[in-house]
Amino acid sequence: MELQDLKKTWSRMSSARELDEDQIRALLSRRTGNLIDRINRNVRIGFGVLFILIVMFIMEDFIFVPMFAGEAEAVSQVPGWLVLLSIFSNTLIIITFIYFAVKYYFVKRSCDTVCNLRETLSKILGTLYIYKRLFYFALISLSLAMALQFISGMYTGMTNDIENQGILFSEVPVDKLLLATGLGLVVLVLTVGGIFLLMRWGFRRLYGNYISELKNTLRELDELDN
Amino acid sequence: MEQDFLYIIRENQGIIHKVCNIYCDHEEDRNDLFQEIVAQLWKSYPSFRNESKVTTWMYRVGLNTAITTFKKNKRRPDQNKMPYENLQIADENYESEAEEQIRLLQQAVAQLTGIEKSIILLFLENKKYEEIAEITGITQNYVRVKMNRVKKKLKKLMDKGE
Numbered sequence: 001m002e003l004q005d006l007k008k009t010w011s012r013m014s015s016a017r018e019l020d021e022d023q024i025r026a027l028l029s030r031r032t033g034n035l036i037d038r039i040n041r042n043v044r045i046g047f048g049v050l051f052i053l054i055v056m057f058i059m060e061d062f063i064f065v066p067m068f069a070g071e072a073e074a075v076s077q078v079p080g081w082l083v084l085l086s087i088f089s090n091t092l093i094i095i096t097f098i099y100f101a102v103k104y105y106f107v108k109r110s111c112d113t114v115c116n117l118r119e120t121l122s123k124i125l126g127t128l129y130i131y132k133r134l135f136y137f138a139l140i141s142l143s144l145a146m147a148l149q150f151i152s153g154m155y156t157g158m159t160n161d162i163e164n165q166g167i168l169f170s171e172v173p174v175d176k177l178l179l180a181t182g183l184g185l186v187v188l189v190l191t192v193g194g195i196f197l198l199m200r201w202g203f204r205r206l207y208g209n210y211i212s213e214l215k216n217t218l219r220e221l222d223e224l225d226n
Numbered sequence: 227m228e229q230d231f232l233y234i235i236r237e238n239q240g241i242i243h244k245v246c247n248i249y250c251d252h253e254e255d256r257n258d259l260f261q262e263i264v265a266q267l268w269k270s271y272p273s274f275r276n277e278s279k280v281t282t283w284m285y286r287v288g289l290n291t292a293i294t295t296f297k298k299n300k301r302r303p304d305q306n307k308m309p310y311e312n313l314q315i316a317d318e319n320y321e322s323e324a325e326e327q328i329r330l331l332q333q334a335v336a337q338l339t340g341i342e343k344s345i346i347l348l349f350l351e352n353k354k355y356e357e358i359a360e361i362t363g364i365t366q367n368y369v370r371v372k373m374n375r376v377k378k379k380l381k382k383l384m385d386k387g388e
Binding site for chain 1: 228232233235239260261264265268286289290294327328341351352360361362384
């Protein structure tokens with residue numbers, strides 16, 4: 001078939017359906033399942049959750065801890081390295097929040113009117129990358145927090161137990177300490193690592209194909225200009 | 227504003243139907259995409275400032291939505307079938323030859339990539355290189371290059387199907 005015939009064939013095709021204004025209005029009233037809209041919503045929810053976390057961490061450090069410091073000190077002494085790790089993770093969360101917020105603002109600002117195909121693809125990929133990083137960041141923070149809580153709990157439990165038995169820490173046989181630490185680490189790696197891998201697998205399954213499909217489409221457009 | 231929007235969509239809904247027809251093989255998918263495009267058009271309508279033609283804006287949003295819409299890969303027994311129950315041949319005296327040509331065209335188009343589909347759609351709609359460049363975001367020269375490649379590919383596919 002000649003190419004000019006294609007146009008003739010195409011012009012012969014028309015839609016059997018013609019919607020009136022009421023039908024179009026009805027379409028608008030239905031909620032769409034657009035993935036990008038959902039991701040944008042999730043990014044904003046993610047920002048909200050991070051903001052609440054930051055406020056809670058600040059309140060914990062500056063209000064609750066000084067308020068209950070006396071009682072808490074009597075119960076257990078938190079080691080300095082755990083406090084340092086906690087400060088480090090809090091600072092990381094705050095810095096990352098600012099980084100994501102700025103990045104998201106620039107991606108969204110890139111074209112505020114209706115973009116062409118290339119700009120749209122870049123914008124969607126930009127949003128998806130932010131979403132992906134936000135997800136991994138939350139996952140790593142959660143894993144880190146779980147690991148810290150686990151180590152902190154294990155340390156406190158062990159020292160309390162030793163104290164209750166009326167012996168000094170230095171008197172505990174090294175092989176028993178190593179065994180307890182080793183078992184603790186195995187449990188830690190299995191639970192935290194398992195949760196991390198499961199969540200990562202879920203994310204890749206949900207968005208992995210979509211991201212690579214969009215990347216390929218953008219590459220196809222870019223190949224032409226290079 | 228809503229009334230103006232509804233009027234524009236009603237008058238130009240053929241554009242949306244064509245985008246849906248070229249990107250979807252099944253009635254259900256076409257309906258979903260149609261709804262999605264109308265929703266996206268409504269969302270972008272406040273920022274549409276008549277800087278470009280209404281049809282250009284509609285093609286832009288329609289093609290952007292069709293290409294970036296997440297495909298759920300619904301399993302269907304007739305996955306490879308290309309029904310066109312939603313289409314009709316405008317010419318009342320249509321012949322089996324015309325029907326065969328439409329079938330060939332649809333089969334060939336289905337094998338193109340998302341970008342190729344958009345280029346061929348705009349070619350079939352007699353759009354100028356300038357407007358195609360505006361819609362896709364590539365330069366006019368490359369639209370020309372891509373157009374030639376897609377036309378060759380489509381011709382080859384159709385010849386193979388004959």
